[in-house]
Amino acid sequence: MKVITQTQISQYEGCKYSYYLRYVKNLVWPIEPGESQNxxxxxxxxxxxxxxxLGFPPDSLIIPGKNADLWRWLEVYCARKPxxxxxxxxxxxxxxxxxxxxxxxGKFDxxxxxxxxxxxxDWKTGSAIPDEKKYRESPQTKLYRFLARSCASRLIGAGMHAIPAENIEMVYWFPEHxxxxxxxPYSEEEYQQDMTWIKTRAREMTFEEESDYPRTENVxxxxxxxYRTFCFTGSAPVFMDEDIPETSEVDDIWQEGLFSPEFFADDEQEVVNF
Ligand code: SF4
Incomplete structure (x- = not known):
């Protein structure tokens, strides 16, 4: 059975060909050290x-590498209590x-x-100024609110009692902002729209042919x-100065999870069939 996460949908929407390479052909390409640090x-x-x-006191936590950003983010989190x-x-x-x-x-932070x-x-650690419209329309928002609505009764422990979408909200919180x-907030109307959107993704993202996954025109x-070294091997210079994003755009790309995988522990998932 096909398994799809928000990372896969984001990658599909960013570049269908990169999704094809990673999730249809299972071609895993090494990433550069600087990116893995991010x-x-x-x-x-x-x-x-x-x-x-889970209840650990803040002063008992060990900050990896005594990283200054992590210290600051943690202080902000403890002060703001989101x-x-x-x-x-x-x-x-x-x-x-x-x-x-x-x-x-889905994995809710x-x-x-x-x-x-x-x-x-959901915690977003990039430095870009949050854009509410972008988050409202993101695949993560659509998928996560759909998942929550579909599992709401079980998550709350309400038995067969239906929980309306209006009782669900998604919050993005930024330690930098x-x-x-x-x-x-969610609504039943948006839930119906998301079901249609997810059904379309289910059809499109299970094609087998390479021709169904065109390369992005946004370099x-x-x-x-x-996959840039895979796609552009031996070609003339591909990236012009104007193609190099501003720092905030780079943050956006990482925040969107376009190219960073999610990991799931198999034994903790709650499955709902319908
Ligand atoms: S390098 Fe560009 S065209 Fe090739 S897979 Fe990545 S995003 Fe798509």
Missing amino acids: IRKGDDFHLLVRQLI LGKPDRVFAEKEVSVLYADVLWL ALTVNDDQLVIY PDKTVHL RHCRFCD
């Missing part, structure tokens, strides 16, 4: 917040839904429950793609 710092912050949610005081909170909650013959996976209200939290938190994506 990913690791974000991962370290997620791990530290997970430990805080989760508030929920009835229940889950760290790195993994959820799966079987829909349109595809198993859709944090999930809070208050009565029958659910809030999905704690005053610019993005709140995205800014190529600049930070693992």
Whole structure:
């Protein structure tokens, strides 16, 4: 059975050909050391917040490499307390839904429950100024709110009692911009639209032929793609000065998770079939 995550959808939407190479042909290309450091710092912050949610005192946490950014982000998190005081909170909650013959996976950085209200939290560690419109339209928002709505009754422990989409919200929180938190409430109308969108992705992302996955025409994506040496081997210079993104755009590319994989622990997923 085909398994799809938000990282795969983001990669598909960034460049269909890179998705084809990575997830249809299973061609894993090595990434450069500088890029893996960017990913690791974000991962370290997620791990530290997970430990805080599990009850570790802040002064007991070990900051990898005594990284100054991690120190600062952690201080901001502890001062701002973005989760508030929920009835229940889950760290790195993994959820799966079987829909349109595809198993859709999501991992919420944090999930809070208050009565029958659910809030999905996602930490974004880039430095770019948050763009609410971009987050509202992102594949991650569509998939994660769809997953939460589909599993809401179980997540809350409401049995067969249906939880409406209006009881669900997705929140993006930025340690670099704690005053610019993005709140995205959900609705049944958006849920219906997301089901249609996900069904379309299920069809498009399970094609087998290379011709179904054209290369992006936006070479800014190529600049930070693992496959650039594969795609442009032996060709003339590909990236002109004007193709080099501003620092904030680079942050955006990493924030979108276009080229950074998600890891799931197989034994913690909650699966809903429908
Ligand atoms: S280098 Fe560019 S065209 Fe090639 S897979 Fe990456 S994003 Fe797509």
